Amino acid sequence: MERRTLLKALSVSGFVALGSGSVLRQLNLTKQLPESFGMGAAQGQWAAVNLQHGMEDILPTELSQALTQVHQEAVEKTTGTERADAQTRSRYFESVFDDDYFLAEEKRPIMRSAYQRLDRMQSFVGHGNFNLVSFDDAIRYARNYSEIGQFPQEELDFLEELYFTDAQVYGFHGEKVMTQLTASLPEQEVTRVPGTGHLLFRGKSEDFYHQLREAVGEDLVLTSGIRSMVKQMHLFLAKAEQSAGNMSKASRSLAPPGYSYHAVGDFDVGKVGFGYRNFSDDFAETDVYKRLQDLGFVKIRYTSDNNFGVRYEPWHIQVI
Numbered sequence: 001m002e003r004r005t006l007l008k009a010l011s012v013s014g015f016v017a018l019g020s021g022s023v024l025r026q027l028n029l030t031k032q033l034p035e036s037f038g039m040g041a042a043q044g045q046w047a048a049v050n051l052q053h054g055m056e057d058i059l060p061t062e063l064s065q066a067l068t069q070v071h072q073e074a075v076e077k078t079t080g081t082e083r084a085d086a087q088t089r090s091r092y093f094e095s096v097f098d099d100d101y102f103l104a105e106e107k108r109p110i111m112r113s114a115y116q117r118l119d120r121m122q123s124f125v126g127h128g129n130f131n132l133v134s135f136d137d138a139i140r141y142a143r144n145y146s147e148i149g150q151f152p153q154e155e156l157d158f159l160e161e162l163y164f165t166d167a168q169v170y171g172f173h174g175e176k177v178m179t180q181l182t183a184s185l186p187e188q189e190v191t192r193v194p195g196t197g198h199l200l201f202r203g204k205s206e207d208f209y210h211q212l213r214e215a216v217g218e219d220l221v222l223t224s225g226i227r228s229m230v231k232q233m234h235l236f237l238a239k240a241e242q243s244a245g246n247m248s249k250a251s252r253s254l255a256p257p258g259y260s261y262h263a264v265g266d267f268d269v270g271k272v273g274f275g276y277r278n279f280s281d282d283f284a285e286t287d288v289y290k291r292l293q294d295l296g297f298v299k300i301r302y303t304s305d306n307n308f309g310v311r312y313e314p315w316h317i318q319v320i
């Protein structure tokens, strides 16, 4: 495999599910990662143990070497500055930085069980409907259906704390767009977009989506629309779980609950048939993206040089 292709593959979130903890442990073991960057050895080992046991054994050597190169590039970028700047963090969003914010270890089991409960809820109500589930709805569903199971108080406290935490502590610099934990999305303001399983707000968002489809062609498809507080919690916790409790790393790929513009009108688009690569840098290479750019009026929320501390998201259309 070409090194270039390999490096590109690293930016695809699917790979990262292998567990960056194991990768980092490898890097720690080979002592190619200076102490000033990334997890400390103890932290790395803790993460590796907690994440995807044994995956390091099946990491191909060239993949590991390519990763080392990626991390070393990041190290060079951060040398001389005590803290990496927002753009460096955005670019190396899957790396672990010294001052990343980790969830306290004793809260990890609570986070995991809350995430699993939300996951069961999503299966129970269906992916489309889950996008509209408010915090109060979630409590009600959990209480009424044994398939989901009632939230213990500690999980509710955890989710509340997650919402009320100022995301600046993670290094996320976006604005809080949902000002109420219990905000709900009225059904009559929402439309289901046929064939996508996603929803959009009637009016500005829906009109803009149809305008884009008309201009770009039927190759353009909605890949994520409205997301309620609970949907965003589920997505964010999935990433936080995958990141071994590294909330900063999670927030470089996903807005923390309350901070997602998906709750107020932004949406994601992709190219039909492009699958998960619609959520990678590869989307920016597609004809769909190029045609979007040629229109001249389409704004991308998280550009490659954004100061939000968020990765480049060429698929995320700014509506609001």
Ligand SMILES: [Zn+2]
Pocket (backbone or CB within 6 Å): 224, 262, 267, 268, 315, 316, 317
């Ligand atoms: Zn998005």
